[in-house]
Amino acid sequence: MRPRVQPKDPSPETQAKMQERAQRLTKRQYVRFAFYKVDPMWRRLPAEEQAAHKQELLDVIESFNRRMLLRPYSLIGTRADAELLLWQIAESPLPFRELASAIACTRMGSYLNMAHSYLSQTKRSIYEIRTAGAADEDEEERLVIDPTEAKYLFVYPFIKTREWYQLSQYARQGMMDEHIDVGRKYPSVRLNTTYSFGIDDYEFIVAFETDEPSDFLDLVQELRETSVSMYTLQDTPLFTCINMRLDEALDALGGPAIAKVLEPGAQDEIWMEVCPLDELGPGETKTVFLEGKMVGLFNVNGELFAINNRCTHARGPLTEGEVSAEACSVVCPWHYGKFDLRTGAAIDGVVNKPVDTYQVEVRDGLIYVGTTITYS
Ligand code: FES
Structure with a gap:
């Protein structure tokens, strides 16, 4: 085991900054990970019934795309349960x-078993995430x-031992620094930490995104050697999920294919009704989910604009920023980066990457927002 890292004592300036950020950053998101397994009886149904069931389920799930950010993944071939x-x-x-009820009401819903379900929220970390040379926006x-x-x-899902919570904040911060430093050695692995204290059986649900499973394996193995690992009570079951379109993920379950056959490079226009x-x-302003992205809609003196609602700096919510009708721009509420609403261009402040339009x-009389997607 590595020697314990000496705890740091945050300076009064750092503590004041952390408090100020805590007040400013209060909006949280709710997160659900719903894992399903198909009853084997469904695979014995006539092919045309299976196809009709999948199409009905696809339509029902996709009808919720406007109300939430919804990403499908397949675990066929990676997990038994x-x-x-x-x-x-x-x-x-x-x-x-509402989505769970709608799925249960479909014909295929009666053959879908809920294998695992986790409910959590995003939340500002109580630890200072920043390490030397790293951007302090990571935490936000x-x-x-x-x-x-x-x-x-x-x-x-993840639970720490009760002994962990008896340690001082400074002792925990020291061990977290070591943990965070290991994580930074694997930039191809992106961590989404969510919290489930009191709203589900666990304390955290963590989700790591990567194109390189080997990097994730090496990261997890290296994290076992850190001091904080001694305070892990539970970190299973672990799910390896493969990102794919919903129609493809349903086809992976069995039955005749219903997924559109799309050549790499093929394009599709997707439009979504927003509101009157x-x-x-x-x-x-208003937000809507389109193709897995949160889109911000702005009415500027009667003219409508739509841009990705997540600031390219640290994902600040642009619809909550200050809009200038004269300049047709919006200033991000988190660190004041400025974007042109017509082009999405980053035009001032800390931002240097445009947002998608x-x-x-x-x-x-109804507003629609649309985008063109290119299949890979
Ligand atoms: S999140 Fe930093 S400027 Fe928008």
Whole structure:
């Protein structure tokens, strides 16, 4: 075992800064990891029934795309007790219940067993995440889940020993520093930490995104050697999940294929109805989920604009920023990076990457937001 790291005593300035950030960053997201397994009886149904069941389930799940950020993953071939994961992120837990009920009401729903279910929230860490040379925005990013297109997701629930919580904050911070330093050695692995104290059986649900499973394996093995590892009570079951489109993930369950056959490079236009035009007046903003991204809609003097709602600096919520009608721009509320609402260009402050823009149309008094996706 490595020697314990000496605890650090945060300076008064650091403590004041942490408190200020704690007040500013209060909005949390709810997160659900719903793992399903198909009853083997379903695989004995006639092929046409299986196809109809999958199509119905696909339509029901996709109808929730507007209300939550929903990512499907397949576990066929990686795990015995679960075959499909629906990773759900929303501003409230209510859409999770509605989606679960809607799935249960489908014909395929009666053949779907809930293998595992985890409920959690994003939350600002009580530890100072920053290490020498690292950006202090990392901590703030943790308040917002913004899944990448990484091919693999590794998910597990986590409980620490009660002895851990009896240690002083400074002692824990010292050990966390060592843990964080190991994590930074594996930049290809992106961590999403969520908290489930009091709302589910565990303390944390962690989800690691990467294209390189070997890097994740090496990271986990190296973390076993850190001091903080001595205080782990439970970190299983561990799920290896493969990112794919929902129609492909349903086809992986069995039965005739319903997934669209798409050549690499093929493009599709996706449009989503948002709301009646009179529900988004001049000066108002709204968010909507489209193709796994949170899109911010802005009405600037009657003209509508749509951009990715996550600031490219540290995922700040742009619809909560200050809009300038004259400059047609928005200033991120977290560190004041400024974006052009027409082009998404980063035009001032700490930001240097543009945000994606989306198409907006009004049809018969209803606002639609759209995007073109290219299949790989
Ligand atoms: S999150 Fe830092 S400027 Fe937006």
